[in-house]
Amino acid sequence: MNKFLLKLYITGDTPRAERAINNLRQVCERELHNQYELIIIDVLEHPHLAEEEKIMVTPTLVRELPPPRRRIIGDLTDTAKVLLGLNIRTYPVSESGKD
Amino acid sequence: MNNEPLKILLVEVTPGEASLQREALPHSGTVQFEIVRVAQFKEALQYLAQGDITVFLLGLLPSESLKPMQPLKKQLVAVPMTLLIDPEIDLQTVERAVHDLQIYFDKEQIEWNLLTHLTHCAIDCRQLQSEIRQYSQQWQISEARFRNVIARNADGILIVDHDGIVRFMNPAAETILNSRNQDLLGELFGFPVIAGETTELDIVRQPGPDQMAEMRVVDIEWEGVQAYLISLRDITEQKKIERALRESEAFSRAILNSIMVYIAVVNEEGLIITTNEVKAHYFPQKAACFLKNLARGGNYFTLCRQAGATQLLNGMLEVLRGEADSFEAEFPCPTPDEEFWFLIRVKPFEGNLQRSIVVSHIDITKDKRAAQAEAESRAKVAWIDQREREIRSLLELAHPPQAAVTASIFGLVPIRESVPSTFEEIVQRYNELIDLALEQRAFKIDHRVSEHLRAMANQLGFLKAGPRDLIDIHSTVLERKGGSTHPLKAQAYVEEGRLMVLELMGYLVSYYRSFSIGVRRTLTPEALPAKPSNRPGEGGRS
Numbered sequence: 001m002n003k004f005l006l007k008l009y010i011t012g013d014t015p016r017a018e019r020a021i022n023n024l025r026q027v028c029e030r031e032l033h034n035q036y037e038l039i040i041i042d043v044l045e046h047p048h049l050a051e052e053e054k055i056m057v058t059p060t061l062v063r064e065l066p067p068p069r070r071r072i073i074g075d076l077t078d079t080a081k082v083l084l085g086l087n088i089r090t091y092p093v094s095e096s097g098k099d
Numbered sequence: 100m101n102n103e104p105l106k107i108l109l110v111e112v113t114p115g116e117a118s119l120q121r122e123a124l125p126h127s128g129t130v131q132f133e134i135v136r137v138a139q140f141k142e143a144l145q146y147l148a149q150g151d152i153t154v155f156l157l158g159l160l161p162s163e164s165l166k167p168m169q170p171l172k173k174q175l176v177a178v179p180m181t182l183l184i185d186p187e188i189d190l191q192t193v194e195r196a197v198h199d200l201q202i203y204f205d206k207e208q209i210e211w212n213l214l215t216h217l218t219h220c221a222i223d224c225r226q227l228q229s230e231i232r233q234y235s236q237q238w239q240i241s242e243a244r245f246r247n248v249i250a251r252n253a254d255g256i257l258i259v260d261h262d263g264i265v266r267f268m269n270p271a272a273e274t275i276l277n278s279r280n281q282d283l284l285g286e287l288f289g290f291p292v293i294a295g296e297t298t299e300l301d302i303v304r305q306p307g308p309d310q311m312a313e314m315r316v317v318d319i320e321w322e323g324v325q326a327y328l329i330s331l332r333d334i335t336e337q338k339k340i341e342r343a344l345r346e347s348e349a350f351s352r353a354i355l356n357s358i359m360v361y362i363a364v365v366n367e368e369g370l371i372i373t374t375n376e377v378k379a380h381y382f383p384q385k386a387a388c389f390l391k392n393l394a395r396g397g398n399y400f401t402l403c404r405q406a407g408a409t410q411l412l413n414g415m416l417e418v419l420r421g422e423a424d425s426f427e428a429e430f431p432c433p434t435p436d437e438e439f440w441f442l443i444r445v446k447p448f449e450g451n452l453q454r455s456i457v458v459s460h461i462d463i464t465k466d467k468r469a470a471q472a473e474a475e476s477r478a479k480v481a482w483i484d485q486r487e488r489e490i491r492s493l494l495e496l497a498h499p500p501q502a503a504v505t506a507s508i509f510g511l512v513p514i515r516e517s518v519p520s521t522f523e524e525i526v527q528r529y530n531e532l533i534d535l536a537l538e539q540r541a542f543k544i545d546h547r548v549s550e551h552l553r554a555m556a557n558q559l560g561f562l563k564a565g566p567r568d569l570i571d572i573h574s575t576v577l578e579r580k581g582g583s584t585h586p587l588k589a590q591a592y593v594e595e596g597r598l599m600v601l602e603l604m605g606y607l608v609s610y611y612r613s614f615s616i617g618v619r620r621t622l623t624p625e626a627l628p629a630k631p632s633n634r635p636g637e638g639g640r641s
Contacts, residue, residue: 011303016301043303054287055303056278056283056288058300058303069287071263071287071290073292074293074316085289085290
């Protein structure tokens with residue numbers, strides 16, 4: 001199984017950024033079951049990364065792996081829409097609950 | 100379909116091979132035909148320019164002769180139907196030359212009924228095509244207007260496809276995103292996700308100030324495919340204003356909460372809209388007044404009516420109606436143990452929605468108590484002044500210069516001067532007796548003060564003391580006690596001392612009366628001394 005590599009671009013330590021992180025973690029824990037790696041990138045601390053990726057707004061979530069690359073922007077509270085935007089299906093869970 | 104004759108323009112460059120005969124057409128059905136036969140394209144152009152040709156027939160045309168037809172293309176657009184009746188000609192060549200070619204026949208097997216039917220179908224088809232073209236033009240105009248509206252919209256608008264690729268963006272979007280149209284078109288923006296109607300985004304600018312936008316998303320069809328229309332509204336200034344308002348409100352609320360005054364905003368129905376936060380139990384909880392029941396959401400007027408606070412209620416209503424600029428009243432709030440006081444001040448408040456009043460409740464209990472204490476203190480000071488005047492009078496009475504001179508003339512010297520040691524001893528005893536008298540009164544202990552006073556009176560009588568000597572003793576003791584004694588205790592000494600000196604005088608009078616009776620009984624008038632005898636042992640007082 002390919003592991004998901006997700007990058008979340010945020011701007012500073014704001015309530016909106018914190019909300020986006022929490023929402024995304026919940027979605028990942030519920031849907032991806034540890035089969036993911038989440039990288040939080042603050043565009044204020046790493047402006048060059050945002051420039052390279054041509055990030056225009058935050059919060060922006062990029063699915064780097066597995067291909068194809070997908071990108072969603074906006075509110076991450078709606079799990080169904082987030083999964084739809086990332087083109088992620090519900091990840092099958094083995095009997096052990098992991099892997 | 101109407102009954103007007105179909106006007107057919109027949110182009111036959113090689114008329115010798117033509118099989119169509121003008122005469123044959125009218126007999127081929129109910130539809131009337133009118134055939135115009137021309138041999139040159141130039142003539143065809145002239146007829147087509149008249150605009151009443153229904154069918155354009157290409158007759159026997161060799162392929163190489165189609166080039167001159169190019170000028171016909173524009174005119175043929177208005178002709179409902181173009182027929183080719185010579186299958187030997189290359190069909191594609193004719194289609195390229197006359198783009199509206201619709202059907203062709205074998206020139207040898209033309210069925211005129213079928214041709215008539217097809218002609219009418221072609222007319223209908225042409226009409227439909229015309230309508231479609233018309234609608235298409237309208238749609239193009241509409242889309243142009245739509246794009247114009249979007250382009251001029253103050254909100255930034257992007258259209259992205261389902262992969263998040265930017266397909267369109269207006270100038271406002273360029274401004275908000277700080278990017279040029281050509282840089283973003285075809286680039287990945289992202290799949291927009293919102294939970295409700297809108298969501299807020301931070302705009303990434305490098306470098307640049309913080310900027311925020313509100314995003315709305317609607318599904319649309321764009322250039323034939325499903326897409327998202329993303330509306331971005333710059334809310335940076337709005338957020339700054341909101342933040343400033345929040346900070347201002349927090350500042351105001353902090354100030355309101357810091358003051359030790361309970362403030363309630365009451366609307367026209369008496370509903371307490373809001374209050375500040377003062378310490379818990381600002382109003383005494385044991386109090387019988389209704390102020391302790393004030394809380395946000397309660398009805399102030401109802402509480403007033405239930406408590407019978409009519410004056411306060413009327414005052415608030417007058418301010419609400421604009422009949423008074425303000426209202427103030429002191430409101431007692433007694434508990435079983437002590438009494439509290441609050442100053443209630445009512446001021447009008449012009450809110451955005453309706454007229455309200457601001458009711459401030461100021462705890463003035465300390466002020467009230469201080470005022471009471473001050474009044475009591477003043478009364479005590481006045482009383483002490485009065486007592487002081489009394490003592491001074493007594494002193495003056497005890498040491499009148501005239502009396503001393505007069506007494507000296509008559510040989511009456513005060514005990515203080517004649518027997519100072521005995522005077523001091525009596526003062527000490529009087530001093531002790533006045534303390535005992537106070538204890539006797541306060542603690543109900545019988546110190547037998549009266550007996551001691553009687554004994555002292557006997558001693559004073561023996562010394563032939565007069566009232567001035569008693570007052571001298573009394574005032575000396577009070578003067579000594581007043582120096583370092585608490586005012587309250589000094590007051591008690593004065594009161595108790597007054598009784599003691601009166602009692603002492605009484606005993607002294609009684610002594611002299613008894614002494615006088617005893618002398619009368621034992622001495623004859625002749626034996627009485629001519630002048631008062633000297634004090635025993637001292638000899639100076641007579």
